[in-house]
Amino acid sequence: MTSATRAMPSLIEVNGLSASYGRVAALKPVDLRVEEGEFVTILGPNGAGKTTLLRAISRLIASNGQIRFKGSDITALPAHRLAKLGIIMVQEGRGLFGEMTVHENLLLGAYGLGGDRAQVERRFDEVFRLFPRLRERSSQVAASMSGGEQQMLAVGRALMAGPKLLMLDEPSLGLAPKVAAGILDTLGELNRNGLGILLVEQKAPLALKLARRVYVLASGTVRAELPAHEISSHHDLARYYFH
Amino acid sequence: MTLRAIISTRLGRYGFFPVAGAIFIALLFAFVFIKGGYLLTVMQLAMIYGVFCVGLNFFMGYTGQASFGQNAFAALGGYGTAILCVQYGWEPIAALIASMAIAGVASVVVGYPTLRLRGHYLAMATFALGLITYDISVQWQSVTQGYMGYSGIPPLGIGPFTVEDERAKLVCLMVILFIGVWISGRLRNSRFGRALRAISTSELGAAALGIRISRYKLAAFVIAALYASAAGSLFAHVVGFISPEVFGLQMVVVTFTMLYVGGVGTVLGPAIGAIIASLLPEIVRSTGRFQDIAYALALILMLIYVPKGLSGLANVGKKPASGEG
Numbered sequence: 324m325t326s327a328t329r330a331m332p333s334l335i336e337v338n339g340l341s342a343s344y345g346r347v348a349a350l351k352p353v354d355l356r357v358e359e360g361e362f363v364t365i366l367g368p369n370g371a372g373k374t375t376l377l378r379a380i381s382r383l384i385a386s387n388g389q390i391r392f393k394g395s396d397i398t399a400l401p402a403h404r405l406a407k408l409g410i411i412m413v414q415e416g417r418g419l420f421g422e423m424t425v426h427e428n429l430l431l432g433a434y435g436l437g438g439d440r441a442q443v444e445r446r447f448d449e450v451f452r453l454f455p456r457l458r459e460r461s462s463q464v465a466a467s468m469s470g471g472e473q474q475m476l477a478v479g480r481a482l483m484a485g486p487k488l489l490m491l492d493e494p495s496l497g498l499a500p501k502v503a504a505g506i507l508d509t510l511g512e513l514n515r516n517g518l519g520i521l522l523v524e525q526k527a528p529l530a531l532k533l534a535r536r537v538y539v540l541a542s543g544t545v546r547a548e549l550p551a552h553e554i555s556s557h558h559d560l561a562r563y564y565f566h
Numbered sequence: 567m568t569l570r571a572i573i574s575t576r577l578g579r580y581g582f583f584p585v586a587g588a589i590f591i592a593l594l595f596a597f598v599f600i601k602g603g604y605l606l607t608v609m610q611l612a613m614i615y616g617v618f619c620v621g622l623n624f625f626m627g628y629t630g631q632a633s634f635g636q637n638a639f640a641a642l643g644g645y646g647t648a649i650l651c652v653q654y655g656w657e658p659i660a661a662l663i664a665s666m667a668i669a670g671v672a673s674v675v676v677g678y679p680t681l682r683l684r685g686h687y688l689a690m691a692t693f694a695l696g697l698i699t700y701d702i703s704v705q706w707q708s709v710t711q712g713y714m715g716y717s718g719i720p721p722l723g724i725g726p727f728t729v730e731d732e733r734a735k736l737v738c739l740m741v742i743l744f745i746g747v748w749i750s751g752r753l754r755n756s757r758f759g760r761a762l763r764a765i766s767t768s769e770l771g772a773a774a775l776g777i778r779i780s781r782y783k784l785a786a787f788v789i790a791a792l793y794a795s796a797a798g799s800l801f802a803h804v805v806g807f808i809s810p811e812v813f814g815l816q817m818v819v820v821t822f823t824m825l826y827v828g829g830v831g832t833v834l835g836p837a838i839g840a841i842i843a844s845l846l847p848e849i850v851r852s853t854g855r856f857q858d859i860a861y862a863l864a865l866i867l868m869l870i871y872v873p874k875g876l877s878g879l880a881n882v883g884k885k886p887a888s889g890e891g
Contacts, residue, residue: 378770381774383770383773383774401773401778402770402773402774403773403776403777403778403779404776406773406774406775406776407776411774411775412774414770414771414774418768418770418771418774419771420763420764420767420768420771421767422763422767423760423763423764423767427760430757430760431760431761431764431772431775431777432775434757434760434761434775434776434777435775435776437757438757480775484775484776
């Protein structure tokens with residue numbers, strides 16, 4: 324089903340998106356969509372093109388193909404304009420500004436709000452409600468925090484921007500299982516409140532608990548698109564990876 | 567409260583090195599004021615270089631870009647103010663401001679295409695800018711008077727009030743440097759400054775948050791050019807003479823040294839670096855024919871043992887808070 328046949332346009336719809344690093348095609352033409360308030364997960368092995376896909380959608384790398392956001396063609400927009408539309412990405416490795424404090428990192432998340440202090444304060448309250456630890460660490464330099472706290476900060480910073488679509492690239496990477504589960508629980512809560520989420524994850528069991536739909540990516544192409552509940556085990560996934 | 571109690575309180579609040587550094591610099595200025603003579607000139611030049619470095623820090627420190635060509639804008643400031651004052655009889659302050667405006671426009675024109683480059687390519691392009699400006703200042707004799715340069719440039723002043731006393735000049739330059747540092751500190755911790763620092767850490771990360779990278783880089787480049795132009799103009803008014811050599815390659819090397827000795831990316835570092843790197847040659851002068859070796863050795867030791875610059879000493883002894891989990 325395409326957005327043309329649905330009543331509401333998709334939150335984001337990607338058609339024939341491809342990208343390459345030099346002569347190496349990291350992403351062959353890919354189609355993908357996320358509906359309003361939907362939680363979609365992209366699974367795939369190392370080198371499948373998952374990070375490239377998120378970066379291409381965020382316009383952080385050059386790509387071909389079409390990207391539509393709520394029905395509008397945003398293919399030609401630069402990265403900073405996408406952020407202002409509400410398409411926010413939490414990068415692999417968190418992408419924090421390590422020498423800045425937690426407070427400064429969060430303020431940078433709210434960069435698009437300009438001088439609207441009241442709105443910034445409301446966002447701070449919301450982020451601190453979700454991650455009370457960040458309030459305690461507010462004046463601490465980001466690089467000196469633990470991995471879990473850094474991931475909380477990365478998600479918190481993204482939330483400061485007031486995202487409509489939140490894209491996360493392996494947020495559980497390098498975290499203890501309990502900490503990773505806590506982060507994903509928070510994502511689940513955000514999704515229940517209506518936030519569209521596109522999650523790239525290698526830890527399939529964690530991601531499948533929350534996702535409604537799953538794209539399986541391997542060798543730069545979408546191998547399968549199916550409801551999350553249809554993937555029951557790692558064995559199933561391997562079948563798609565090596566298809 | 568006794569002096570001892572005050573020092574004890576400050577030590578507890580700011581740590582040993584910042585307090586010791588502040589006391590050292592205060593004593594240094596007191597000594598220079600009392601002694602006068604050649605040291606006054608050294609400190610005047612340190613203040614002027616300080617203004618230049620504070621500006622350069624916007625582009626190289628806060629934004630993390632490389633520029634080897636800011637001397638071009640100092641030359642614009644110096645020659646602009648010299649020509650306007652000597653040939654057209656402008657007031658020094660008006661000439662300084664006009665030269666800054668010219669340098670600002672020139673930096674936009676030059677920076678817009680140049681800042682599309684990154685890393686080494688940007689460094690080479692800006693280096694070429696400095697070399698071209700030097701060549702113009704030598705060859706365009708009808709305007710710059712070539713190697714002869716300009717002399718008889720009036721001292722700083724407004725209307726009938728001119729700053730001619732050497733101590734008064736130093737005070738005036740200290741105030742200007744203080745204002746420059748204050749503006750730098752305010753901007754560093756503003757929305758604008760945070761965006762610059764974000765670019766310095768990760769251009770992709772900054773763009774992903776909605777920061778328009780090219781615009782901010784250009785803004786930092788222009789600010790650096792404005793400071794450089796002001797420094798060039800101040801040099802002309804304080805020394806009273808300029809020639810192409812003043813704004814040559816030596817200026818690039820000296821200001822880089824100052825920036826890294828003081829602490830690139832910090833608020834106070836450029837000013838501290840300008841003072842220390844200006845004084846260092848005077849300190850090692852007693853080693854006679856070994857003074858160049860002693861100077862280089864002192865710089866190398868500083869860069870090895872204080873890699874974040876002298877302003878980084880402020881954090882020595884402070885325990886970083888650590889997270890858990």
